Amino acid sequence: QETPVKEVKTETEVTESVTKKASRVRSKKYVAARRLYDTNKLYPLSQAIELVKKTSLSKFDGKIEAHVLGMDMGNIGEIIFPHLELASKKIVILNDEILAQIKDGKVNFDILIATTVTMPKLLPFAKILGPQGLMPNPKNGTLTDKPEETLKKLSVAKTIIKSEKKAPVIHQIVGTVSQKTEEIVANINELIKVVKPIKIKKLVLCATMGPGVKCEVVK
Template sequence: MGKTKTAFVGGVTEEKISGKDKYEKKQAKKREDEAKKKQQIAGLGLKGGERIKVVGGELPPEEKPAITPKSASATGQAESTEITPESTEGKIKKAKIRSKKYQHARAKVDRNKLYVLPEAIKLVKETSFSKFDGTLEMHLVVRKTGISENVALPHFEGKTKRVEVADDKTIEKLKKASGQEGSGPAGKIDFDVLLATPDMMPKLVPFAKLLGPKGLMPNPKNGTLIKNKSEASAIESAKSVVLRTEKDAPVIHTVVGKVSQKDEELAENINTILDAINRKMILKAYLKSTMSPSVKLSI
């Protein structure tokens, strides 16, 4: 094994290679081919399988082709958007600048202090800078959503509400307002509070989509579902406010009176509202007028 034998045939010398020599020669060629591949890099901008062989020197840095929206969609690559100061310019909301009157009024209020009710009412009146008789408002943060109460205020100074007790004429009005066929020309809802007896509720159900969003659908929670037409709540509802949380937040906004009202009357209205909701359900309470800073109220 491993020896070379020479045979003489017809005057010609023929060299025979052993199996081991063939294997070593094959491996040497393989190593040579691999060494050549390491010296080759992908040709930039060349056609097909053309290559550039580097002889000496350094390899040029590999450049990545720019990805355009079309090429990105074709190759499935996600487009990346670089955020620059120029792209964000103009999108930043400017801070609201308060008037000098508001800033002067705000300086009189201690933001961290909880004011007792008599003191809070006086401070709101003092810091109100409107030229007209402003409305006194109360904003409450409660523990849960879904609260709806109709509260009669002892000293109501707001707009008198139009109250209607549901009957057959009311049903005809609602048919016109909803645009039902055969009900005549379209009409409008001309009442602010709708009261109903239990026997009228089945007739009002078809108009729930019309009355519900406006808060006019009678229900026992806000006192608009009455036993009979002569019930006293019909009169009280005309001088009441509806306390209702927002749809997606446990927050209640309500009117408690006018700035021109006596402090005692406003205090009585506020206490009536707080008791109706249940003070234990209230997390925070703020008092303000139409044009004044808010004051934190001690419950």
């Protein structure tokens, strides 16, 4: 029996998909916002961000998103954005108190760190922790002989940059409409650095509710 070959979207197919989504009926405000700039022009980052802010249609403080058409798929890398607030995660080191909570079915943490000495105590609970991705393992650094040091490292908010499953397209929040433009520029530059400029075919910025603005990427 032949192994099925996974289908990968080409750049043309990705562009067509985006075009089809964009072709849906837009509001008058959206259409008016798009008329404020040249939709075919590539703008420098700071100018593009200002346009995104100007064309944001939400009454709330919307997010600013970066949509990148690259060349690689899967996990691209990790970033510590210099100016991006992320939801904090509860990280704990396995001890008798945490073990008792797990036994009682109370899993009140996002990341669990264990040592090679304490790890065997978790094996009876593999069916509970495993499906939730909470079992410590050396691959992600949560099974370690230096738990305190690992706790400090993991407490720094990292963002995993990854593409869509079937296309080399990345969608990443890089700031908010109310944020300083220079801070958003710094965040985007970190994203570009991880993805690698030479591998970026297209970079578009937009607000949560607003049209997309194409950006220049210095190779």
